[in-house]
Structure formats: C-alpha cells, structure tokens
Amino acid sequence: MLPVDVILWIVLGVVVLVSGVTVAVVVSRRRAAELERRRREELPAAPSAPTPTAPEAPAAEAPSGTIAPTPAAPTTEEPEQAGTRMARLRRRLAGSNNVLAQALLGLISSDRLDADTWDDFEATLIGSDLGVGPTTELVDTLRRELSIDGVADPTRAREVLHRELVRITDPTLDRALNLDAADGLPAVILVVGVNGTGKTTTVGKLARLLVAEGRTVLLGAADTFRAAAAEQLQTWGDRVGVETVRGAEGADPASVAFEAVDAGVEKGVDVVLIDTAGRLHNKSNLMDELGKIRRVISKRAPITECLLLLDATTGQNGLIQARVFNEVTDVTGIVLSKLDGSAKGGIVVQVQRELGVPVKFVGLGEGADDLAPFTADGFVDGLLGE
Template sequence: MTPIDPIVWIIVGGVVALAAILTTVLVVRNRRQRELTRRDRRPIEAPAARPEAPVEPGAREAAVEAPAPAPTADRPEAAGTRLARLRRRLAGSNNVLAQALLGLISTDRLDADTWDDFEATLIGSDLGVGPTTELVDTLRKELSIDGVNDPTRARTVLREELVKLADPTLDRTLNVTGSAGLPAVVLVVGVNGTGKTTTVGKLARLLVAEGKTVLLGAADTFRAAASEQLQTWGDRVGVETVRGAEGADPASVAFDAVNTGADKGVDVVLVDTAGRLHNKSNLMDELGKIRRVIEKRAPITECLLLLDATTGQNGLIQARVFNEVTDVTGIVLSKLDGSAKGGIVVQVQRELGVPVKLIGLGEGVDDLAPFTAEGFVDGLLGE
C-alpha cells in the first residue's frame, strides 16, 4: 500500500477543521434566530405601577360619593358699610340742596340778597316752603348778618338745624319680625318706572346680609319681564322666588308667596307689585285687594312706597294717594344722587308723617341703605 503524502493529511485536516467551524457557526446562528423569534411573540407587559400612598379605610368611597359643591350666592355688603359708602357718594354729588348749604357757609358776607337767594334755592330743592322758612329764620338769628366769622360754628349750627328738619325722632326701623310663627310680610308699591323690582332685589340682599331668611313674591304679573327679573335677583342672593303665570291674578300670587313662606318658616316675604299710576282708580283698588288677600294668611308688617327722588312735587302727590289706599309705613327714596334735589326727604316726611327708611344712590346691587337723619345731613355737608 502506497503511503499517503503528509501534505495530503494536512489538507484533509484543514478541511475537517473548517467544516467543524462552519457547523458550529450555523448552529449558534440558528439558535439565536429562534430566541429572537420567541421574544417577539411574547405579549408586551405594562410597566409596573408606582406604589400608592396609604389610604385610610373608607376614604376612597367617600371621595367617589362626595357631591360637587353647590354654586354659592353673592355675599351682600353689610348695612353699616353701605351707609358709609352712600354717605360719601352723597357728599361727592351735585345735589342742589348740598350745593346751597355749602355755598352759604363759605360766603364772606351774608346780606339780604344772599339770604333771599339761599331761600329761593332751598325751595327749588324741594325742601318745601314751611321747612325753608324755619331753617332760614333760625340761621339768620344764629349767624352774624356781617358774615360767617367762624366757619366751624356756622357749619355746626347748620348741621344741627338740618338734622332737626330730617327728624331723627322718627322710627326708621324696618319691621321684619313676624309673630305667631308667621313670616314678616313687606309689600312694595309705587308708580311705573320707579324701579320696584330692582329695589325688592336689593332689599333682599340687605336682609340676607343681616342674617334673615327671605322669600320673594313676584306679584307683578302684567309686565312680562318682571317675574324673570325678580327670579334673577333671587338666584343671585340665594333665595326662593314664587311666581305665577303671565297675566295671573296678582293677589293670588301674593297669597301663594306668603303661604309658601309660612310653610317653609322663612323670616321675611317680600312682595313685588306692578307699577300703577296713582290717578287710575281701578289699579289702586286692585292694590287694596292684594293687601286684603295677603292678610288672610299673615299680617303685613311693612308697606314700603318707592318714590323716585327726581320727581319732586309729583312724588308727593303720588305718596298721598298711595298712603290712602295701602296705609304706607315707610318711604324708599331712589335716585337720591346728583340728579335729585334732596329736599324731598324732609317734605315727604312732613306731608305724610311717614319716615324715609331706605335710600338709594346708584345702580349697584348694594346701593340701597338704611336712612338716618345724621348720615344724610353729613353727606350733604361733605362730612
């Protein structure tokens, strides 16, 4: 047998080694592909959640069941704050009476012509002839004919006399306390266009600010927007409004409001009425009917007559007629600002023997405040 050349053995060994290497590479490659395939087919797991903070028993259920907070009503301004602000507004107004008074105490010489002009201005400010004569006679005695030598004393004398005319002895307290478990009932009346519905809404805010529970009665069923307007005021203050259908009997709506207020135990029921001309007997008779129907359920504790302070003498005529029909217990003077003459406060009280209880000096929601003789005079004198 011919021996194999060593070179051949070397070649054969190399081929065998190469084949082994290739086989190993193929096996490793196939195994890697199978692993990658299995990895791609595994479902994707969600990332682990962060550990929650410890929750007390029942806290999760309470959070789920807690109702959404109810919308809060406006917070009305307190009565004392209103009065101070309104007094400042009166002091800064162009009120005819205020200008006449301040003009007098700033005059260097008080001669006959000065007093005549002063008297004419007072009468023109709706102060009335009687109160004007009283004031001028007193001031002429107290102040030197040669002039205001001491302005501080002149202002003091003027303030004292004006406060007397405004009569601080009158009871201006709003009777908003019911009896025998019934609510107090406040009836608001007046002629067309004086702003009764707005005033009722402002009065509701004032009472709520004093801690009273209030219900509104929309007895103005002739004006389509009146009930909606009063409802808006009620929602804003957070009080209920009792309404009737358009054209419904206003006496019936007023009775329903008082009856609802009695059943729910509220402190005060405010009844808004339709504006009516004082010279229309049928409308005035209807106002008397509203009063009689309400009193079948509860006594009327206040009947407030709203007067526009800018109407002057015409307002006095209106006041007399309304007082005869409804037994007015208090006056609300609106628009007692720069467009009013101011003296109507004194004259309407003199004519009716009924106190001014509330005054309005603007269009703001809180521009209604209790009237005081001292506060009114201080506002006129800019104090």
C-alpha cells in the same frame, strides 16, 4: 367554381356582418355597465361598522363606612353689609351737584350774609323740594343763630347748619324695618309705587340687604303684567340663594302674593318680600287692585311693612303720588331712589312731613348693593361734604 367578384361580395358581406355584431355587443355591454353603475349609486350606503369603544369605567365607590361626597352647591354672592353703604352715600352726595347741598355750602362760604343772600338762599331751598314750611323754619333759625358772628367763624357756622338740618330731617323717627310678626309667621313687606321707579330692582336689593343681616327671605313676584318682571326678580333672588314664588303671565296678582306668603309660612322664613306692578296713582281701578292685594295677603299673615318707592328726582309730583298711595295702602316707610347725583334732596324732609312716615332706605346708584338704610346724620354729613 364561383366567380371572383361573387366571392369578393360574399367576403365583404361577412366582414360587414361581423363588424355589426361586434359593435352591437360592445354597445350592449357598455349600456349594461352604465345601468349597473346607476343602480349602485341609487342604493343607500351601507352603514359603517360601529367603532368599538372602551367599556365605561365603573364609578368609584366610597370605602365601606363612609359617605360619598355630594356635588358642590352653586355658589351665591355675598351681599355688602349695611354699615359701609351709608359711607358710600355720603361720598356720593359730597361729590354731586345736588341742589340742596350746593345751596347749603354756598351759604357758609359767603363773604357776608345780607338780605339778598338770605332771599337767594330761601329761594334755592324751596327749589330743592324742601317745601315752604321747612324752608321758612330753617332760614328763620339760621338767621337768628348766625346774626351775630355771621359766617366769620366757618366752623361754628357749619356746626349750626349741621344741627338744624339734622333736626328738620327728624332723627327721632323710627327707620328700622318692622320684622316682628306673630308667632310662626314671617314678616311681610309689600313694595308699591308708580311705573318706572324700579320696584323690582329695589325689591331685589332689599333682599340682598336682609340676607346680609342674616335673615331668611322669600320673594313674591306679584307683578304679573310685565313679562320680564318675574324672571328679573328670580334672577335677583338666585344670586343670593333666595327662592321666588311666581305665577303665569297675566295671573291674578293677589293670588300670587297670597301663594308667596303661604309658602313663606310653610317654609318658616323670616321675611316675605312682595313685588307689585307699577301703577299710576290716578288710575282708580289699579289702585283698587292694590287694596285687594293687601286684603288677600292679610288673610294669611299681617303685613308688617308697606314701602312706597319714590323717584327722588320727581319732586312735587312724587308727593302727589305719595299721598294717593298712602290713602290706599297705609304706607309705613319711604324708599327714595336716585337720591345721589342730581336729585334735589329736600324731598327727604318734605315727604316725611307730608305723610308722617320716615324715609327708611335710599338708592345710591345702579350697583347690586346700592341701597342703604337712611339716617338723618349720614344724610346731612353727605350734603355738607363731611
């Protein structure tokens, strides 16, 4: 029989061995579990089963013998008629600080008409861009007409002033747009002017005015130098359902203008309106390009109108611009923007005298329909607050 101390050492060794095996097993199991957990986390998630959807109901068919309704066309704006526009101009001129209007109203409200009054009146008229010739003519006539009664009779004084103003504004000029083209060809209107006068906006407003008169219109975006010009013009056209022909940025303006006129001929529209890039009147290369646009367009259809846009606030500088443009493009009519408000007003008379062409339209403000056909009577009524 083994000694007791030997037996104790053997038992102790067995206990230690069993404990070590147990710990190893537990650690091994935990490590295996940890590895399995990590493996599962690294696997991609299984796709979820698609949610069943109800089958799409078949489109309702129109009863036999009928036509299914088509989607409604996008609505377009209804431009304001021309008749109410000049009435708004008269109201704006009457309530403005227009230099010419103030001078005229100051004259007929004077207590007496002495030499100093007439001298001040004459100086103010010249300062309103009326020009020396028209000013001298108007003052001489008024002094003669009002020499007896003066302004003691305000009604008669106003009548004389109204009559003479209408006369020098020349109501005999034909201010209607020439829309008479050859058979099968549209009227072609070219709009020109210097930078910053608002040609693209004016072309859009003119399109609205023509649409309001029942004309079919096509727009040509021949301003290919200003990145937003074509987009701006198309927006104007879309608002009244008018198509716009445009080219790539930097394209040849004459080519785009020709394509617009060609499209107008093919579609049988009444009027093609061509917007051109603004150009300084003293840049000969740009003015030559304008001449090229005219020549290229004329190969497809005659230009019936060339409208020069002038800023009414530019005064004598506007007249210099007008002379140069007229030499290059044979201007047939003037569009005066910014005539309401602080514009001097006399530019209307002077530009007509200088160029021998009429003012045909005037800008009234920033609204979409703030462009009105010009009339001598309406203009004078506005100046005199009538």
